[in-house]
Amino acid sequence: MxxxxxxxxxxxxxxxxxxxxxxxxxxxxxxxxxxxxxxxxxxxxxxxxxxxxxxxxxxxxxxxxxxxxxxxxxxxxxxxxxxxxxxxxxxxxxxxxxxxxxxxxxxxxxxxxxxxxxxxxxxxxxxxxxxxxxxxxxxxxxxxxxxxxxxxxxxxxxxxxxxxxxxxxxxxxxxxxxxxxxxxxxxxxxxxxxxxxxxxLGETGGTEGLVYPEYDIVPEFPANCKWCLGLDFGFSGDPTAIVKVGFDKDDLYVQEIAYSTGLLNWDIANVLRKNGLHKVTTIADNQEAKSIAEISRLGCRIFPCIKGKGSIMAGISQVKQFKMHIVQGSRGIQDEADNYSYVFDKMTGLYDTNEAVDENNHAMDAIRYATEFLIAKYRPGKKQRKDEEKRN
The missing domain is CATH 3.40.50.300 (P-loop containing nucleotide triphosphate hydrolases)
Incomplete structure (x- = not known):
């Protein structure tokens, strides 16, 4: 040899x-x-x-x-x-x-x-x-x-x-x-x-500039989470990302359901059906209204996310209030988390934490859509935490 x-x-x-x-x-x-x-x-x-x-x-x-x-x-x-x-x-x-x-x-x-x-x-x-x-x-x-x-x-x-x-x-x-x-x-x-x-060089990479520098890998998605699905559309060059997202107190769990190029709307609906997820709330990119309507007509419970000015950074802030746990096997999510970064300012030599690079963000966007929906629905704020502490 x-x-x-x-x-x-x-x-x-x-x-x-x-x-x-x-x-x-x-x-x-x-x-x-x-x-x-x-x-x-x-x-x-x-x-x-x-x-x-x-x-x-x-x-x-x-x-x-x-x-x-x-x-x-x-x-x-x-x-x-x-x-x-x-x-x-x-x-x-x-x-x-x-x-x-x-x-x-x-x-x-x-x-x-x-x-x-x-x-x-x-x-x-x-x-x-x-x-x-x-x-x-x-x-x-x-x-x-x-x-x-x-x-x-x-x-x-x-x-x-x-x-x-x-x-x-x-x-x-x-x-x-x-x-x-x-x-x-x-x-x-x-x-x-x-x-x-x-x-x-084979040296350990740095986390400077990464949007989500800290996460760990867990064996499975916990059963006690409040959860939904996030969906970011792709097609030929970019992957379609479907992510199961849930939180329990300060912990955010994410699991890859699909991460693939070439998926048509029918394929997306089929993925949801095969996984028994077509009746689960799915929050998708609101720029794809026609696709959302088609997938809905195919029997899936899908809704557009809510976007506004500065919605990307606001959504990132929402996600970052949690500790992220990636379920094993979610390779697309893990690879994006290791590469999704803020814009580097060559003039100052610093990363601009007010703007993320528009790359390595398909699963990241899906996570953001779902997290914002969950927060809006369940509002895990200070009052809820205090109530939970009293119950515990």
Whole structure:
């Protein structure tokens, strides 16, 4: 196999008997996931005793689009892929010695809270709630591995410190197999300081200028919320975002229902029906009156949001009064939250907190529409909080 510096560091940590966990963080195209899959394949193949190795990320679609696709391509490139060894129903790859590599998403509670394993690998760990990782970790007998792009600081930065832990940092320069065109494409982004810090240098991104710098990932949407749906229309270039939004006291919970381009009004209504949400109040962008009317005629309970002068910043202020919790698997929401920023003033070198950049805001707008509706309907103000404190 063609290996890189990252593989060498992973192997070095793995054969060290005092090491329990390895965190591999790095920029784009640094080979961190590819190297991890190479190592896991070799461990499974060469083990004298059968091993169960779990490769996990937040959702099964994420698994199939990401590391499983890499795993299959890696073995095909080496002439090692055995289609008969792969059970696509169970998503397990079985070796002649009885070892298995299984792939699953964290939405599979039976896997997360199920039987023990020997080795755990969590890909894109920033998308997985800390408690979900902890439940899997305590069921893992031997080694723990995670990898991630360091978009912002999260639980893995602290978990993989101290005795028995190793941190590996890598960049595209650690991958000698990139083409000159790939390197040029990466390096043309140097002017974007935060992007370059994360994806070019493999360093932890800053939160300066972000509209919503603080959030966490939670396993599920709580049952005791007052909630509705927010909808921001897209089509070809921009995604349509449908978000379930609810609050409980000072906590705001958001869950991605749909985040996709190319959705017609009929498709949107169908998404709501398939999820049993067509009778739930949906608050949509009022600039799309015709679309709202069409979706309403298709049997969905949908209403336009209320916008006025300065409504974007006013709505952002409404959202920011809560602590935001993003339900795992909501990739579009998380990616937007990590990139939705205020306008940068080059004259002053400061961010203008009175204006947000009109990018990375489709799910963010849907959240804003729904939050403003919920506040208007339920008014979680000081009087209500005092009443709740008395009742509690």
């Amino acid at each position: 063609k290996t890189t510096y990252v593989f060498d560091r992973l192997l070095e940590a793995t054969v060290n008997p005092v090491i329990r966990g390895v965190s591999s963080r790095g920029g784009t195209r640094s080979s961190k996931t590819w190297s991890m899959l190479q190592l896991l394949y070799l461990i499974a193949e060469q083990s004298e005793a059968p091993l169960l190795i779990s490769c996990v990320t937040d959702t099964m679609p994420g698994v199939k689009r990401g590391m499983f696709r890499d795993f299959k391509r890696m073995l095909q490139d080496e002439g090692l892929w055995n289609g008969k060894a792969m059970n696509l129903t169970e998503m397990t790859y079985t070796f002649p010695n009885g070892s298995q590599i299984e792939f699953f998403g964290c939405e599979n509670a039976a896997k997360v809270f199920g039987p023990a394993r020997d080795i755990l690998f969590v890909n894109e760990a920033q998308r997985v709630p800390k408690e979900v990782f902890r439940q899997m970790a305590v069921r893992t007998r031997l080694m723990l591995y995670v990898d991630f792009n360091p978009v912002k600081k999260f639980w893995a930065h602290d978990y993989f410190k101290g005795p028995g832990m190793v941190e590996i940092v890598s960049t595209y320069k650690d991958n000698p197999y990139l083409t000159p065109e790939q390197i040029e494409e990466i390096e043309r982004n140097k002017a974007d300081e935060n992007w370059w810090r994360i994806f070019g």
